[in-house]
Amino acid sequence: MAKHIRLVSPIRPLELTPITALTAVLIAVPFVLTTYQTSITFEILRYAILGMALNLFYGLLGYVNFGQVAFYGLGAYATAVSVIVGVPLFLAPFVGGLIVAGLAYLLSLPLLRTRGIYFAIATLGLAETIRLSFLKIPFLGGSYGLVLHTSYQLVEAYYTLLAIFASLLAVTYLILKSSIGVELRAIREDEEAAESMGVNTVKYKRLVFTLSGFYTALAGGVFAWLSTYVNPETVFQTLTTIEMYIVVLIGGAGTMLGPVVGGIIFYISKINLLVNYPELHFLMFGALLTITVRLAPRGIVGGLEQYVRMRRIAKLRGRRA
Protein backbone atom coordinates (compact mmCIF):
# COMPACT_ATOMS: atom_id res chain seq x y z
CA MET A 1 0.00 0.00 0.00
CA ALA A 2 1.12 3.53 -0.56
CA LYS A 3 3.16 4.79 2.36
CA HIS A 4 0.69 7.63 2.66
CA ILE A 5 -2.46 8.50 0.78
CA ARG A 6 -2.17 11.67 -1.31
CA LEU A 7 -4.56 13.73 -3.37
CA VAL A 8 -3.97 13.22 -7.07
CA SER A 9 -6.61 15.67 -8.21
CA PRO A 10 -7.42 18.94 -6.46
CA ILE A 11 -10.43 19.50 -4.24
CA ARG A 12 -12.64 21.94 -6.17
CA PRO A 13 -15.08 24.12 -4.20
CA LEU A 14 -17.53 23.89 -7.11
CA GLU A 15 -17.73 20.12 -6.71
CA LEU A 16 -18.44 20.49 -3.01
CA THR A 17 -21.31 22.94 -3.52
CA PRO A 18 -24.04 20.39 -4.33
CA ILE A 19 -22.89 18.15 -1.47
CA THR A 20 -22.93 21.01 1.02
CA ALA A 21 -26.30 22.25 -0.24
CA LEU A 22 -27.77 18.75 -0.07
CA THR A 23 -26.50 18.25 3.49
CA ALA A 24 -27.91 21.64 4.56
CA VAL A 25 -31.33 20.74 3.12
CA LEU A 26 -31.23 17.36 4.84
CA ILE A 27 -30.39 19.00 8.21
CA ALA A 28 -33.53 21.11 7.90
CA VAL A 29 -35.85 18.20 7.03
CA PRO A 30 -37.20 17.35 10.54
CA PHE A 31 -37.90 21.05 11.16
CA VAL A 32 -39.76 21.78 7.94
CA LEU A 33 -41.34 18.49 6.94
CA THR A 34 -43.95 16.28 8.58
CA THR A 35 -43.05 13.14 10.54
CA TYR A 36 -44.19 11.02 7.61
CA GLN A 37 -42.05 13.00 5.15
CA THR A 38 -39.10 12.80 7.54
CA SER A 39 -39.50 9.02 7.71
CA ILE A 40 -39.50 8.91 3.88
CA THR A 41 -36.29 10.96 3.83
CA PHE A 42 -34.85 8.58 6.45
CA GLU A 43 -35.54 5.66 4.10
CA ILE A 44 -33.98 7.49 1.14
CA LEU A 45 -30.88 8.18 3.24
CA ARG A 46 -30.76 4.53 4.33
CA TYR A 47 -30.85 3.33 0.71
CA ALA A 48 -28.29 5.96 -0.33
CA ILE A 49 -25.91 4.76 2.42
CA LEU A 50 -26.42 1.13 1.44
CA GLY A 51 -25.76 2.07 -2.20
CA MET A 52 -22.67 4.13 -1.34
CA ALA A 53 -21.25 1.37 0.87
CA LEU A 54 -21.77 -1.19 -1.89
CA ASN A 55 -20.37 1.28 -4.40
CA LEU A 56 -17.01 1.27 -2.59
CA PHE A 57 -16.63 -2.45 -3.19
CA TYR A 58 -18.58 -2.97 -6.40
CA GLY A 59 -18.32 0.42 -8.12
CA LEU A 60 -14.70 1.22 -7.31
CA LEU A 61 -13.18 -2.23 -6.95
CA GLY A 62 -15.39 -4.14 -9.38
CA TYR A 63 -16.14 -7.06 -7.09
CA VAL A 64 -19.69 -8.42 -6.96
CA ASN A 65 -20.76 -9.29 -3.42
CA PHE A 66 -24.12 -11.06 -3.47
CA GLY A 67 -24.03 -11.36 0.31
CA GLN A 68 -23.78 -7.65 1.16
CA VAL A 69 -26.97 -7.93 3.24
CA ALA A 70 -25.03 -10.07 5.74
CA PHE A 71 -23.24 -6.91 6.94
CA TYR A 72 -26.57 -5.12 7.23
CA GLY A 73 -28.15 -7.90 9.28
CA LEU A 74 -25.09 -8.41 11.44
CA GLY A 75 -24.97 -4.65 12.09
CA ALA A 76 -28.62 -4.66 13.11
CA TYR A 77 -28.11 -7.61 15.46
CA ALA A 78 -24.84 -6.29 16.90
CA THR A 79 -26.63 -2.98 17.63
CA ALA A 80 -29.60 -4.75 19.21
CA VAL A 81 -27.35 -6.85 21.45
CA SER A 82 -25.31 -3.75 22.37
CA VAL A 83 -28.48 -1.92 23.45
CA ILE A 84 -29.68 -4.93 25.42
CA VAL A 85 -26.35 -5.17 27.33
CA GLY A 86 -26.50 -1.46 28.17
CA VAL A 87 -24.63 0.46 25.49
CA PRO A 88 -26.25 3.93 25.07
CA LEU A 89 -28.65 3.91 22.11
CA PHE A 90 -26.87 6.59 20.07
CA LEU A 91 -23.54 4.71 20.43
CA ALA A 92 -24.89 1.23 19.75
CA PRO A 93 -24.87 1.40 15.90
CA PHE A 94 -21.21 2.46 15.99
CA VAL A 95 -20.29 -0.36 18.39
CA GLY A 96 -22.19 -2.70 16.06
CA GLY A 97 -20.42 -1.24 13.04
CA LEU A 98 -17.01 -1.82 14.58
CA ILE A 99 -17.85 -5.40 15.53
CA VAL A 100 -19.01 -6.09 11.96
CA ALA A 101 -15.92 -4.38 10.51
CA GLY A 102 -13.76 -6.80 12.55
CA LEU A 103 -15.84 -9.74 11.31
CA ALA A 104 -15.67 -8.44 7.72
CA TYR A 105 -11.89 -8.31 7.90
CA LEU A 106 -11.71 -11.89 9.19
CA LEU A 107 -14.16 -13.05 6.50
CA SER A 108 -12.11 -11.29 3.84
CA LEU A 109 -9.13 -13.55 4.53
CA PRO A 110 -10.68 -16.70 3.01
CA LEU A 111 -13.30 -15.01 0.78
CA LEU A 112 -10.91 -12.78 -1.12
CA ARG A 113 -8.82 -15.75 -2.16
CA THR A 114 -11.54 -16.21 -4.77
CA ARG A 115 -12.48 -13.89 -7.65
CA GLY A 116 -15.32 -13.23 -10.06
CA ILE A 117 -18.30 -15.56 -9.99
CA TYR A 118 -16.67 -17.77 -7.33
CA PHE A 119 -16.44 -14.83 -4.96
CA ALA A 120 -20.02 -13.78 -5.73
CA ILE A 121 -21.39 -17.27 -5.04
CA ALA A 122 -19.26 -17.67 -1.88
CA THR A 123 -20.68 -14.41 -0.46
CA LEU A 124 -24.24 -15.41 -1.37
CA GLY A 125 -23.71 -18.74 0.36
CA LEU A 126 -22.23 -17.06 3.42
CA ALA A 127 -25.14 -14.62 3.77
CA GLU A 128 -27.68 -17.44 3.51
CA THR A 129 -25.73 -19.52 6.04
CA ILE A 130 -25.76 -16.60 8.47
CA ARG A 131 -29.51 -16.02 7.98
CA LEU A 132 -30.32 -19.69 8.54
CA SER A 133 -28.00 -19.85 11.56
CA PHE A 134 -29.63 -16.79 13.15
CA LEU A 135 -33.03 -18.48 12.79
CA LYS A 136 -31.74 -21.24 15.07
CA ILE A 137 -29.67 -19.36 17.67
CA PRO A 138 -31.76 -19.24 20.90
CA PHE A 139 -29.99 -16.36 22.66
CA LEU A 140 -30.56 -14.17 19.58
CA GLY A 141 -34.27 -14.98 19.72
CA GLY A 142 -34.27 -17.51 16.86
CA SER A 143 -36.93 -16.69 14.25
CA TYR A 144 -38.62 -14.21 16.65
CA GLY A 145 -35.54 -12.04 16.83
CA LEU A 146 -34.73 -9.44 19.46
CA VAL A 147 -36.71 -6.52 20.90
CA LEU A 148 -34.70 -3.42 21.89
CA HIS A 149 -37.28 -2.11 24.40
CA THR A 150 -36.77 1.48 23.31
CA SER A 151 -39.20 4.09 22.06
CA TYR A 152 -39.62 5.24 18.44
CA GLN A 153 -37.04 8.04 18.05
CA LEU A 154 -37.25 9.18 14.45
CA VAL A 155 -35.47 12.53 14.77
CA GLU A 156 -32.51 11.14 16.75
CA ALA A 157 -32.16 8.16 14.40
CA TYR A 158 -32.53 10.49 11.40
CA TYR A 159 -29.67 12.75 12.50
CA THR A 160 -27.45 9.77 13.30
CA LEU A 161 -28.13 8.40 9.82
CA LEU A 162 -27.45 11.82 8.31
CA ALA A 163 -24.07 11.98 10.08
CA ILE A 164 -23.21 8.54 8.70
CA PHE A 165 -24.35 9.65 5.23
CA ALA A 166 -22.21 12.81 5.35
CA SER A 167 -19.13 10.92 6.56
CA LEU A 168 -19.55 8.28 3.83
CA LEU A 169 -19.91 11.00 1.20
CA ALA A 170 -16.68 12.59 2.49
CA VAL A 171 -14.86 9.23 2.54
CA THR A 172 -15.99 8.45 -1.03
CA TYR A 173 -14.98 11.93 -2.24
CA LEU A 174 -11.53 11.66 -0.68
CA ILE A 175 -11.00 8.15 -2.05
CA LEU A 176 -11.94 9.30 -5.55
CA LYS A 177 -9.56 12.25 -5.30
CA SER A 178 -6.64 10.34 -3.83
CA SER A 179 -4.00 7.86 -4.88
CA ILE A 180 -6.02 5.06 -3.31
CA GLY A 181 -8.91 5.81 -5.71
CA VAL A 182 -6.60 5.45 -8.70
CA GLU A 183 -5.32 2.13 -7.36
CA LEU A 184 -8.80 0.79 -6.59
CA ARG A 185 -10.05 1.59 -10.09
CA ALA A 186 -6.93 -0.07 -11.53
CA ILE A 187 -7.86 -3.26 -9.66
CA ARG A 188 -11.40 -2.99 -11.07
CA GLU A 189 -10.06 -2.65 -14.62
CA ASP A 190 -7.45 -5.42 -14.53
CA GLU A 191 -6.32 -6.95 -11.27
CA GLU A 192 -3.28 -8.71 -12.77
CA ALA A 193 -2.06 -5.53 -14.48
CA ALA A 194 -2.66 -3.50 -11.30
CA GLU A 195 -0.55 -5.94 -9.30
CA SER A 196 2.19 -5.70 -11.96
CA MET A 197 2.03 -1.90 -11.68
CA GLY A 198 2.87 -1.97 -7.98
CA VAL A 199 -0.64 -2.08 -6.49
CA ASN A 200 -0.93 -4.28 -3.40
CA THR A 201 -4.23 -5.74 -4.52
CA VAL A 202 -4.74 -8.06 -1.56
CA LYS A 203 -4.43 -5.29 1.05
CA TYR A 204 -6.72 -2.91 -0.82
CA LYS A 205 -9.40 -5.53 -1.39
CA ARG A 206 -9.43 -6.39 2.32
CA LEU A 207 -9.49 -2.73 3.29
CA VAL A 208 -12.43 -1.86 1.06
CA PHE A 209 -14.36 -5.04 1.93
CA THR A 210 -14.03 -4.06 5.60
CA LEU A 211 -14.96 -0.41 5.00
CA SER A 212 -17.98 -1.38 2.91
CA GLY A 213 -19.05 -3.82 5.65
CA PHE A 214 -18.63 -1.15 8.33
CA TYR A 215 -20.91 1.40 6.63
CA THR A 216 -23.51 -1.22 5.66
CA ALA A 217 -23.57 -2.38 9.28
CA LEU A 218 -24.06 1.22 10.50
CA ALA A 219 -27.16 1.51 8.28
CA GLY A 220 -28.39 -1.81 9.70
CA GLY A 221 -27.72 -0.55 13.23
CA VAL A 222 -29.74 2.65 12.79
CA PHE A 223 -32.53 0.60 11.19
CA ALA A 224 -32.59 -1.61 14.33
CA TRP A 225 -32.68 1.51 16.52
CA LEU A 226 -35.65 3.00 14.67
CA SER A 227 -37.64 -0.20 14.25
CA THR A 228 -36.85 -1.28 17.88
CA TYR A 229 -36.93 -4.87 16.67
CA VAL A 230 -34.79 -7.18 14.53
CA ASN A 231 -35.37 -10.67 13.19
CA PRO A 232 -33.54 -12.76 10.56
CA GLU A 233 -36.26 -12.57 7.91
CA THR A 234 -36.26 -8.76 8.05
CA VAL A 235 -32.56 -7.92 8.15
CA PHE A 236 -31.00 -10.77 6.15
CA GLN A 237 -33.28 -10.61 3.09
CA THR A 238 -31.49 -11.33 -0.20
CA LEU A 239 -33.89 -8.79 -1.73
CA THR A 240 -32.07 -6.05 0.22
CA THR A 241 -28.81 -6.94 -1.58
CA ILE A 242 -30.63 -6.73 -4.92
CA GLU A 243 -32.06 -3.34 -3.93
CA MET A 244 -28.55 -2.10 -3.13
CA TYR A 245 -27.39 -3.07 -6.65
CA ILE A 246 -30.43 -1.37 -8.20
CA VAL A 247 -29.56 1.85 -6.33
CA VAL A 248 -25.95 1.72 -7.57
CA LEU A 249 -26.82 0.78 -11.16
CA ILE A 250 -29.49 3.45 -11.58
CA GLY A 251 -27.26 6.19 -10.17
CA GLY A 252 -23.92 5.10 -11.61
CA ALA A 253 -21.35 2.62 -10.27
CA GLY A 254 -17.99 4.09 -9.33
CA THR A 255 -19.29 7.66 -9.08
CA MET A 256 -19.63 9.68 -5.88
CA LEU A 257 -23.19 10.96 -6.25
CA GLY A 258 -24.57 8.02 -8.26
CA PRO A 259 -25.81 6.02 -5.26
CA VAL A 260 -27.38 9.18 -3.79
CA VAL A 261 -29.32 9.85 -7.00
CA GLY A 262 -30.06 6.12 -7.26
CA GLY A 263 -31.33 6.04 -3.66
CA ILE A 264 -33.72 8.94 -4.27
CA ILE A 265 -35.10 7.53 -7.55
CA PHE A 266 -35.28 3.98 -6.20
CA TYR A 267 -37.17 4.74 -3.01
CA ILE A 268 -39.62 7.24 -4.52
CA SER A 269 -40.36 4.81 -7.38
CA LYS A 270 -40.66 1.93 -4.94
CA ILE A 271 -43.28 3.53 -2.70
CA ASN A 272 -45.23 5.01 -5.61
CA LEU A 273 -45.36 1.73 -7.50
CA LEU A 274 -46.14 -0.18 -4.31
CA VAL A 275 -49.06 2.12 -3.44
CA ASN A 276 -50.51 2.48 -6.93
CA TYR A 277 -49.79 -0.96 -8.41
CA PRO A 278 -49.38 -3.36 -5.46
CA GLU A 279 -49.68 -6.49 -7.64
CA LEU A 280 -47.48 -5.26 -10.44
CA HIS A 281 -44.88 -3.19 -8.65
CA PHE A 282 -42.04 -5.75 -8.94
CA LEU A 283 -42.71 -6.16 -12.66
CA MET A 284 -42.84 -2.43 -13.25
CA PHE A 285 -39.72 -1.90 -11.22
CA GLY A 286 -37.89 -4.52 -13.29
CA ALA A 287 -38.97 -2.70 -16.45
CA LEU A 288 -37.75 0.64 -15.04
CA LEU A 289 -34.36 -0.86 -14.18
CA THR A 290 -34.03 -2.51 -17.61
CA ILE A 291 -34.83 0.76 -19.39
CA THR A 292 -32.35 2.71 -17.24
CA VAL A 293 -29.52 0.22 -17.77
CA ARG A 294 -30.31 0.07 -21.51
CA LEU A 295 -30.38 3.84 -22.00
CA ALA A 296 -27.65 4.75 -19.52
CA PRO A 297 -25.37 1.74 -18.95
CA ARG A 298 -23.11 3.86 -16.73
CA GLY A 299 -26.09 5.04 -14.69
CA ILE A 300 -27.44 8.57 -14.57
CA VAL A 301 -24.43 10.24 -12.94
CA GLY A 302 -21.94 8.02 -14.81
CA GLY A 303 -23.59 8.96 -18.12
CA LEU A 304 -23.45 12.67 -17.27
CA GLU A 305 -19.77 12.40 -16.31
CA GLN A 306 -19.02 10.65 -19.61
CA TYR A 307 -20.89 13.39 -21.53
CA VAL A 308 -18.91 16.16 -19.77
CA ARG A 309 -15.61 14.35 -20.42
CA MET A 310 -16.38 13.90 -24.14
CA ARG A 311 -17.32 17.58 -24.44
CA ARG A 312 -14.03 18.56 -22.81
CA ILE A 313 -12.03 16.38 -25.23
CA ALA A 314 -13.98 17.76 -28.22
CA LYS A 315 -13.29 21.31 -27.04
CA LEU A 316 -9.56 20.56 -26.65
CA ARG A 317 -9.42 19.03 -30.13
CA GLY A 318 -11.30 22.01 -31.56
CA ARG A 319 -8.86 24.41 -29.95
CA ARG A 320 -5.89 22.50 -31.42
CA ALA A 321 -7.38 22.25 -34.93
Place this chain on the structure above:
Amino acid sequence: MTRVSVLKATGMSKKFGGVTAVDNVDIEVGRSEAVGLIGPNGAGKTTLLNMLSGLIKPDRGHVELEGKSVDGLRPHQLMRKGLARTFQIPKLFKQMTVLENVLVPLASTDMDGAAMHSKAAKLLKLVGLAGMENMLGSELSGGQQKLLEIARALTTEPKIVLMDEPLAGVHPQIKETILSTISDMKKGGVSFLIVSHDVKTITSISDRLVAMSSGKKIADGVPTEVMLSAEVVESYLGV
Protein backbone atom coordinates in the same frame (compact mmCIF):
# COMPACT_ATOMS: atom_id res chain seq x y z
CA MET B 1 34.33 -6.82 -19.74
CA THR B 2 32.60 -8.24 -16.64
CA ARG B 3 28.83 -7.98 -16.77
CA VAL B 4 27.16 -6.36 -13.73
CA SER B 5 24.08 -8.50 -13.32
CA VAL B 6 20.71 -6.82 -12.75
CA LEU B 7 18.57 -9.91 -13.21
CA LYS B 8 19.82 -13.43 -12.79
CA ALA B 9 17.57 -16.49 -12.90
CA THR B 10 18.77 -20.06 -12.60
CA GLY B 11 17.05 -23.41 -13.12
CA MET B 12 13.64 -21.88 -13.96
CA SER B 13 11.11 -24.64 -14.59
CA LYS B 14 7.34 -24.76 -14.97
CA LYS B 15 4.92 -27.54 -15.88
CA PHE B 16 1.24 -27.12 -16.70
CA GLY B 17 -0.30 -30.53 -16.11
CA GLY B 18 1.87 -32.92 -18.10
CA VAL B 19 3.31 -30.22 -20.37
CA THR B 20 6.72 -28.78 -19.56
CA ALA B 21 6.48 -25.10 -20.52
CA VAL B 22 9.90 -24.07 -19.23
CA ASP B 23 12.65 -26.57 -18.49
CA ASN B 24 15.63 -25.61 -16.36
CA VAL B 25 16.36 -22.27 -18.02
CA ASP B 26 19.12 -19.92 -16.83
CA ILE B 27 19.03 -16.30 -17.93
CA GLU B 28 20.98 -13.19 -16.98
CA VAL B 29 20.62 -9.53 -17.94
CA GLY B 30 23.36 -7.00 -17.19
CA ARG B 31 23.08 -3.31 -16.40
CA SER B 32 22.13 -1.16 -19.41
CA GLU B 33 21.87 -4.30 -21.47
CA ALA B 34 19.08 -5.24 -23.86
CA VAL B 35 18.59 -8.97 -24.16
CA GLY B 36 16.28 -10.31 -26.86
CA LEU B 37 14.38 -13.50 -26.07
CA ILE B 38 13.41 -15.31 -29.24
CA GLY B 39 11.88 -18.63 -30.16
CA PRO B 40 8.98 -20.15 -32.05
CA ASN B 41 5.42 -20.17 -30.67
CA GLY B 42 5.12 -22.38 -27.61
CA ALA B 43 8.83 -22.06 -26.77
CA GLY B 44 8.02 -20.89 -23.23
CA LYS B 45 9.10 -17.24 -23.54
CA THR B 46 5.98 -15.67 -22.04
CA THR B 47 5.85 -18.29 -19.27
CA LEU B 48 9.45 -17.42 -18.41
CA LEU B 49 8.55 -13.71 -18.30
CA ASN B 50 5.52 -14.47 -16.13
CA MET B 51 7.72 -16.36 -13.66
CA LEU B 52 10.36 -13.63 -13.59
CA SER B 53 7.71 -10.95 -12.93
CA GLY B 54 6.00 -12.98 -10.18
CA LEU B 55 2.74 -13.54 -12.04
CA ILE B 56 3.13 -17.31 -11.91
CA LYS B 57 5.02 -19.35 -9.38
CA PRO B 58 7.84 -21.45 -10.80
CA ASP B 59 8.02 -25.14 -9.91
CA ARG B 60 11.76 -24.73 -9.49
CA GLY B 61 14.31 -21.99 -9.91
CA HIS B 62 15.90 -19.04 -8.22
CA VAL B 63 15.72 -15.35 -9.17
CA GLU B 64 18.01 -12.54 -8.06
CA LEU B 65 17.58 -8.82 -8.64
CA GLU B 66 20.85 -6.93 -8.22
CA GLY B 67 22.33 -9.87 -6.36
CA LYS B 68 19.46 -10.25 -3.87
CA SER B 69 17.00 -13.12 -3.91
CA VAL B 70 13.47 -12.14 -4.92
CA ASP B 71 12.02 -15.65 -4.85
CA GLY B 72 8.34 -15.75 -3.93
CA LEU B 73 7.78 -11.99 -4.13
CA ARG B 74 4.48 -10.81 -5.60
CA PRO B 75 4.42 -8.63 -8.74
CA HIS B 76 3.77 -5.39 -6.84
CA GLN B 77 6.76 -6.08 -4.59
CA LEU B 78 8.97 -6.80 -7.60
CA MET B 79 7.77 -3.58 -9.26
CA ARG B 80 8.87 -1.61 -6.22
CA LYS B 81 12.24 -3.34 -6.27
CA GLY B 82 12.73 -2.13 -9.84
CA LEU B 83 11.32 -4.85 -12.09
CA ALA B 84 8.62 -3.61 -14.47
CA ARG B 85 6.89 -5.37 -17.34
CA THR B 86 4.63 -4.94 -20.33
CA PHE B 87 2.29 -7.50 -21.85
CA GLN B 88 1.87 -9.02 -25.31
CA ILE B 89 -1.70 -7.73 -25.46
CA PRO B 90 -1.55 -4.38 -23.65
CA LYS B 91 -3.25 -4.64 -20.27
CA LEU B 92 -4.39 -1.08 -19.98
CA PHE B 93 -6.94 0.20 -17.51
CA LYS B 94 -9.33 0.88 -20.35
CA GLN B 95 -12.00 2.84 -18.52
CA MET B 96 -9.41 5.10 -16.92
CA THR B 97 -7.83 8.06 -18.68
CA VAL B 98 -4.35 8.01 -20.20
CA LEU B 99 -3.13 10.20 -17.34
CA GLU B 100 -4.68 7.96 -14.68
CA ASN B 101 -3.06 4.92 -16.30
CA VAL B 102 0.36 6.47 -15.73
CA LEU B 103 -0.55 7.60 -12.21
CA VAL B 104 -1.29 4.01 -11.09
CA PRO B 105 2.33 2.90 -10.58
CA LEU B 106 3.20 6.30 -9.11
CA ALA B 107 0.48 5.92 -6.49
CA SER B 108 2.59 3.40 -4.61
CA THR B 109 5.59 5.74 -4.43
CA ASP B 110 6.31 8.55 -1.96
CA MET B 111 5.74 11.33 -4.52
CA ASP B 112 3.20 14.04 -3.76
CA GLY B 113 0.33 14.75 -6.17
CA ALA B 114 2.10 17.55 -8.07
CA ALA B 115 5.26 15.50 -8.55
CA MET B 116 3.18 12.55 -9.76
CA HIS B 117 1.47 14.72 -12.38
CA SER B 118 4.75 16.26 -13.50
CA LYS B 119 6.39 12.84 -13.85
CA ALA B 120 3.37 11.46 -15.75
CA ALA B 121 3.40 14.41 -18.15
CA LYS B 122 7.13 13.94 -18.80
CA LEU B 123 6.69 10.25 -19.63
CA LEU B 124 3.67 10.82 -21.84
CA LYS B 125 5.70 13.36 -23.76
CA LEU B 126 8.61 10.90 -24.03
CA VAL B 127 6.40 8.28 -25.71
CA GLY B 128 4.52 10.81 -27.85
CA LEU B 129 1.19 10.74 -26.03
CA ALA B 130 1.21 14.33 -24.76
CA GLY B 131 -2.17 15.96 -25.33
CA MET B 132 -4.07 12.69 -24.93
CA GLU B 133 -4.18 12.78 -21.12
CA ASN B 134 -7.99 12.95 -20.88
CA MET B 135 -8.72 10.17 -23.37
CA LEU B 136 -9.73 6.78 -22.05
CA GLY B 137 -7.36 3.85 -22.53
CA SER B 138 -10.01 2.20 -24.70
CA GLU B 139 -10.01 5.19 -27.06
CA LEU B 140 -6.35 4.73 -28.08
CA SER B 141 -5.18 2.81 -31.16
CA GLY B 142 -3.35 -0.50 -30.68
CA GLY B 143 0.04 1.14 -31.17
CA GLN B 144 -0.77 4.00 -28.80
CA GLN B 145 -1.84 1.43 -26.21
CA LYS B 146 1.61 -0.18 -26.49
CA LEU B 147 3.23 3.25 -26.00
CA LEU B 148 1.08 3.94 -22.96
CA GLU B 149 2.01 0.59 -21.48
CA ILE B 150 5.69 1.41 -21.96
CA ALA B 151 5.23 4.84 -20.33
CA ARG B 152 3.47 3.13 -17.43
CA ALA B 153 6.30 0.61 -17.02
CA LEU B 154 8.90 3.40 -16.94
CA THR B 155 7.18 5.59 -14.34
CA THR B 156 8.88 4.18 -11.28
CA GLU B 157 12.36 4.34 -12.83
CA PRO B 158 12.84 0.58 -13.05
CA LYS B 159 16.18 -1.15 -13.15
CA ILE B 160 14.88 -3.65 -15.68
CA VAL B 161 11.83 -3.83 -17.93
CA LEU B 162 10.49 -7.15 -19.20
CA MET B 163 8.68 -6.58 -22.49
CA ASP B 164 6.47 -9.12 -24.21
CA GLU B 165 6.18 -8.48 -27.95
CA PRO B 166 6.35 -4.66 -27.75
CA LEU B 167 6.67 -4.37 -31.54
CA ALA B 168 3.93 -6.77 -32.63
CA GLY B 169 1.28 -5.22 -34.87
CA VAL B 170 2.31 -1.59 -34.48
CA HIS B 171 2.63 1.12 -37.13
CA PRO B 172 6.27 1.65 -38.33
CA GLN B 173 6.25 5.18 -36.91
CA ILE B 174 5.20 3.93 -33.46
CA LYS B 175 7.76 1.13 -33.77
CA GLU B 176 10.44 3.80 -34.21
CA THR B 177 9.18 5.63 -31.10
CA ILE B 178 9.31 2.40 -29.08
CA LEU B 179 12.83 1.60 -30.29
CA SER B 180 14.15 5.10 -29.59
CA THR B 181 12.56 5.03 -26.11
CA ILE B 182 14.30 1.73 -25.37
CA SER B 183 17.57 3.13 -26.68
CA ASP B 184 17.27 6.32 -24.56
CA MET B 185 16.37 4.41 -21.43
CA LYS B 186 19.27 2.00 -21.97
CA LYS B 187 21.64 4.93 -22.08
CA GLY B 188 20.13 6.02 -18.76
CA GLY B 189 21.06 2.69 -17.17
CA VAL B 190 17.83 0.72 -17.62
CA SER B 191 18.06 -2.93 -18.71
CA PHE B 192 15.60 -4.73 -20.98
CA LEU B 193 14.55 -8.31 -21.57
CA ILE B 194 12.48 -8.26 -24.74
CA VAL B 195 10.43 -11.09 -26.19
CA SER B 196 9.90 -10.63 -29.91
CA HIS B 197 9.10 -12.53 -33.07
CA ASP B 198 10.50 -9.65 -35.12
CA VAL B 199 13.95 -11.24 -35.32
CA LYS B 200 15.44 -8.60 -37.60
CA THR B 201 14.52 -5.68 -35.34
CA ILE B 202 15.27 -7.44 -32.07
CA THR B 203 18.70 -8.40 -33.40
CA SER B 204 19.41 -4.76 -34.21
CA ILE B 205 18.61 -3.43 -30.73
CA SER B 206 19.82 -6.30 -28.54
CA ASP B 207 23.26 -6.65 -27.04
CA ARG B 208 22.60 -10.35 -26.61
CA LEU B 209 20.04 -12.87 -27.79
CA VAL B 210 18.68 -15.84 -25.87
CA ALA B 211 16.84 -18.44 -27.94
CA MET B 212 14.34 -20.94 -26.56
CA SER B 213 12.62 -23.93 -28.09
CA SER B 214 10.20 -26.41 -26.46
CA GLY B 215 10.82 -24.87 -23.03
CA LYS B 216 14.60 -25.15 -23.20
CA LYS B 217 17.29 -22.56 -23.74
CA ILE B 218 19.07 -23.49 -26.96
CA ALA B 219 21.39 -20.52 -27.47
CA ASP B 220 22.73 -17.48 -25.63
CA GLY B 221 25.23 -15.01 -27.06
CA VAL B 222 25.80 -12.07 -29.37
CA PRO B 223 23.00 -11.79 -31.97
CA THR B 224 25.07 -12.70 -35.02
CA GLU B 225 26.32 -15.93 -33.42
CA VAL B 226 22.93 -16.94 -32.07
CA MET B 227 21.23 -16.43 -35.42
CA LEU B 228 23.79 -18.69 -37.07
CA SER B 229 23.50 -21.40 -34.42
CA ALA B 230 22.41 -24.70 -35.95
CA GLU B 231 19.78 -25.30 -33.22
CA VAL B 232 18.23 -21.87 -33.75
CA VAL B 233 18.12 -22.32 -37.52
CA GLU B 234 16.53 -25.74 -37.00
CA SER B 235 13.91 -24.52 -34.55
CA TYR B 236 12.90 -21.63 -36.82
CA LEU B 237 13.16 -23.28 -40.21
CA GLY B 238 12.74 -26.92 -39.25
CA VAL B 239 15.89 -27.95 -41.17
